Amino acid sequence: MSTMTHVKKTCPFCGKEFFVLENAANKAVYCTLACLTKAQEKFESRGVAFPGLG
Numbered sequence: 001m002s003t004m005t006h007v008k009k010t011c012p013f014c015g016k017e018f019f020v021l022e023n024a025a026n027k028a029v030y031c032t033l034a035c036l037t038k039a040q041e042k043f044e045s046r047g048v049a050f051p052g053l054g
């Protein structure tokens with residue numbers, strides 16, 4: 001039986017709203033892997049890391 005809750009988040013890259021499992025909400029930032037990848041590429045030049053994703 002699953003009692004997992006989904007929480008709504010807003011993707012900071014494209015602004016789209018999406019749902020993730022509550023226990024993954026702190027890890028899930030972007031709506032898709034594509035947004036994550038693009039955001040990482042964008043931030044790479046600033047040297048910003050994504051702890052817990054690498």
Ligand SMILES: [Zn+2]
Nearest residue numbers: 011014031035
């Ligand atoms: Zn997105």
